Amino acid sequence: MADCTVAMFVWREIYSCFSLCYDTMNITARPNRRKVGDDMTVSRNALCPCGSGKKYKHCCGKKEAVSISSLIDRELIECMNDMRQFVLQRYEREAEELLDQFPLDEMPEELELGVQIMAVNWMLFCWPVDETGQTIFSAYRKSRHWERWRPSVQAHIERWEGAVPSLGEFIGYDDDNRPVVRDLLTGEEKIVHLLTSDQWPSVIETGDVVFGFLVPYQDVFTCFTAVFPLPASGKDRLLRAIQQEGEWSGQPSALWMRDRFVAVLSDVVLEWLWQFAKQFKWDDPKQAAVIRELDENEPEAPAALLNQAFAIWAIYCGKTSRLPYSVPVYAAALRYVAGHLMKAEGSEVEDIADRYDVMPEDVRSAALDFFLMAVDDEDDEQWLDDWEEDWFEEEGDELDARINEWIDDIDLMLMREGWDEKRVNRHIDRAIRSWRNEGLLEEVNEKELRKELRDVAWEIFTDRGFI
Numbered sequence: 001m002a003d004c005t006v007a008m009f010v011w012r013e014i015y016s017c018f019s020l021c022y023d024t025m026n027i028t029a030r031p032n033r034r035k036v037g038d039d040m041t042v043s044r045n046a047l048c049p050c051g052s053g054k055k056y057k058h059c060c061g062k063k064e065a066v067s068i069s070s071l072i073d074r075e076l077i078e079c080m081n082d083m084r085q086f087v088l089q090r091y092e093r094e095a096e097e098l099l100d101q102f103p104l105d106e107m108p109e110e111l112e113l114g115v116q117i118m119a120v121n122w123m124l125f126c127w128p129v130d131e132t133g134q135t136i137f138s139a140y141r142k143s144r145h146w147e148r149w150r151p152s153v154q155a156h157i158e159r160w161e162g163a164v165p166s167l168g169e170f171i172g173y174d175d176d177n178r179p180v181v182r183d184l185l186t187g188e189e190k191i192v193h194l195l196t197s198d199q200w201p202s203v204i205e206t207g208d209v210v211f212g213f214l215v216p217y218q219d220v221f222t223c224f225t226a227v228f229p230l231p232a233s234g235k236d237r238l239l240r241a242i243q244q245e246g247e248w249s250g251q252p253s254a255l256w257m258r259d260r261f262v263a264v265l266s267d268v269v270l271e272w273l274w275q276f277a278k279q280f281k282w283d284d285p286k287q288a289a290v291i292r293e294l295d296e297n298e299p300e301a302p303a304a305l306l307n308q309a310f311a312i313w314a315i316y317c318g319k320t321s322r323l324p325y326s327v328p329v330y331a332a333a334l335r336y337v338a339g340h341l342m343k344a345e346g347s348e349v350e351d352i353a354d355r356y357d358v359m360p361e362d363v364r365s366a367a368l369d370f371f372l373m374a375v376d377d378e379d380d381e382q383w384l385d386d387w388e389e390d391w392f393e394e395e396g397d398e399l400d401a402r403i404n405e406w407i408d409d410i411d412l413m414l415m416r417e418g419w420d421e422k423r424v425n426r427h428i429d430r431a432i433r434s435w436r437n438e439g440l441l442e443e444v445n446e447k448e449l450r451k452e453l454r455d456v457a458w459e460i461f462t463d464r465g466f467i
Contacts, residue, residue, distance in 0.1 A: 072150075072152055072153055072156070073195045073196075074195075075149060075150065075153045076153060076156060076157070076195055076217075076222070077195050077196060079148075079149055079153065079157060080224060080225055082145055082148070083124055083137070083140055083145075084120050084121075084124070084225070086124075086136070086140050086143070086145060087120050087123050087124050087136055088120065090136070090139075091123065091127075091129075091136060094123065094127070095116075095119070095120060095123060097415075098119050098122075098123060098127075098262070098415075099115065099116060099119055101262050102115050102119075102262075102265075102266070102269075115265070115269070117225055117226055118165070118211075118212065118228065118265055119265070121165075121212070121213050121224055121225060122165065122258075122261045122265075123136060124136050124137050124140075125137050125160070125162070125163040125164070125213065126163075126164065126258045126259075126261065127415075127416065128416050128417065131417070131418060135161075137160065137161060137163075138161070141157075141158070156216075156217065156218075159215070159216040160215040160216065160224070163213050163215050163224065164213075164254050164257045164258045165211065165212060165213055165257050165258075165261060165264065165265075166183055166185070166211070166212070166213070166214055166257065167183070167184045167185060167209060167210075167211050167238070167239070167242060167257075167268075168181030168182060168183050168184060168190065168209065168210050168211075168214070169181060169182045169184055169207060169208070169209055169232075169235065170204055170205070170206060170207065170208045170209070170210060171189070171206060171207075172206055174191055178191050178192055178193055178194070178220070179191075179192040179194070179200060179204075180192070181210060181214070184209070184235070184239055185242075185243075185246075185253040185257070186253060190214055190220070190221045191220040191221065192214065192220065192221050192222060192223060193217045193218070193220050193221065193222045194222065194223070195217075195222055195223075198226075199222070199223040199225070199226060199227070200223065200227070201227070201229040204229055205232065206232075207232030207235070208229055208230060208231055208232050208235075209229070209230040209231075209232065209234070209235050209238065210227040210228065210229055210230070211227060211228040211230065211268050212224065212225075212226060212227035212228055213225075214227075228268055228272070230268070230271060230272055230275065231275050233275065234271045234272070234274065234275045234303075236299070237271060237274075237299070237300075237301075237302070237303060238267060238268065238271040238303070240300075241267040241270075241271070241302060241303065242257075242264055242267055242268075245260045245263050245264055245267070246260075248260075248405060248409075249409075259412055259416070260408075260412065262408075262412065263408065267303070270302075270303040270304050270307060271303040273303070273307050274303045274306045274307050274310070277291070277306075277307065277310045278291060278292075278295060280310075282317070283317075284323055286323045286324055286327060287313075287317050287323070287324075289327045290313060290324055290327050290330050290331050290334065291310065291313065291331075293327050293328055293331035293356070294306065294309055294331040294334055294335060297331065297332075297335070297355055297356055298335060301335070301344075302344070304342065305335075305338050305339060305342055305344050306338075308338040308341060308342060309334040309335060309337075309338035312334055312337060312338060312370055313330075313334055316369075316370055324366075326358065326362070328356045328357060328358050329356070329358045329362045329363060329366050330366050331356060332352050332353060332355070332356035332358055332363045332366075333363050333364075333366035333367040333369075333370060334370075335347075335352050335356075336349055336352050336363050336364075336367050337367045337370055337371070339352075343401070349363050349364060398440060399435065399440045399441070399444070402431075402435060402440065403453075406427075406431045406453070407456060407460070409427070410424070410427055410456075410457050410460065411460050413427065414457065414460055414461050418461075419458075419461050424454065424457050425454070427457075428450055428453045428454060428457075431453070432446055432449065432450060432453075
């Protein structure tokens with residue numbers, strides 16, 4: 001089979017839907033536009049509403065097909081691009097810090113651009129620039145950039161205030177051939193007017209999922225730049241992952257889709273990665289069968305775990321020509337090893353073996369085979385000396401997991417609101433109270449834990465360059 005560049009292949013496939021759309025956004029807004037209303041009828045001898053300075057009959061009137069609404073649509077596209085440039089130019093350092101939270105260093109340049117599209121869109125609408133909560137979108141409307149746009153365009157854009165990302169299921173087209181999506185969190189159905197066909201995936205089927213910003217357009221919606229498409233087969237797993245983000249936040253969906261955007265986008269990307277990974281072309285049918293077996297038996301497993309299992313299998317198949325003697329055994333072993341590497345729940349060998357209808361000892365044997373194949377030959381002896389079979393029985397530390405979640409939350413809070421001593425202390429108090437009620441602090445010095453959490457929060461804040 002191919003070597004272990006499979007991850008590069010998958011990420012490149014994920015990005016493909018963005019490239020064309022992004023290119024169409026790379027245009028420059030024209031200044032000095034003539035301001036006209038949407039429903040205005042233009043005389044042939046009047047100045048053309050496009051702002052060219054020519055008479056209408058010698059400019060857009062020659063084309064006959066040009067309407068005020070099409071001009072508005074074109075300006076909205078130009079404005080979207082101008083807003084994105086405003087973010088990247090005025091808040092370059094903050095954008096870089098946000099993008100640093102995604103593991104893109106070894107991924108194709110195209111993927112980095114795809115993640116940037118959604119990250120910059122989120123910064124525009126959701127990231128506060130000061131202690132009052134003003135967003136970059138609000139700052140844009142107070143800048144000189146705002147004066148470029150005719151009043152009818154401004155009227156559309158003003159309604160975008162407070163936009164948050166949404167996760168929708170494509171359910172078909174309306175009578176005017178406009179896409180219709182159902183919000184998977186609220187149930188609201190939204191008709192999508194496309195300013196350009198490149199805003200929408202060229203290949204999409206009923207039941208597929210789209211992730212992105214849908215902003216008001218007249219009495220319907222339009223896409224802000226682009227949306228992420230996802231096959232319908234990944235819908236349930238992705239929805240569970242994102243709903244879990246909401247449970248952790250305890251906020252209404254609009255708020256946690258805004259505040260936990262980094263985690264939500266990571267969930268989307270991981271699910272995408274798994275969906276594309278399932279389409280990988282293996283050298284032998286048995287190699288492909290192992291991944292199919294894993295997929296069929298793990299409908300509830302998180303995408304991060306499945307991607308970990310895929311990576312293990314790719315490494316293993318890249319280092320040996322041996323084929324699995326039992327597809328279910330090797331699929332179960334992948335779930336077993338990946339689960340323990342990630343300290344995931346439900347990783348006990350007996351439960352996994354029962355689910356795959358195989359013997360636990362066979363799963364252990366295949367798991368050991370993965371480990372032996374994963375190390376270099378010269379390291380085998382030392383590695384085996386350090387390895388103990390009961391490693392597989394270790395349980396993950398629940399408190400450590402909860403602290404890591406808390407760190408993610410405090411990171412987002414500090415990024416949005418800056419350092420506030422009282423607010424940080426309240427955040428710590430709530431966490432410790434919750435962990436105490438869950439019985440996670442029975443043998444923990446709460447005073448020391450409180451100090452450590454505050455030190456971590458301060459370190460996060462200073463590392464971001466605010467001090």
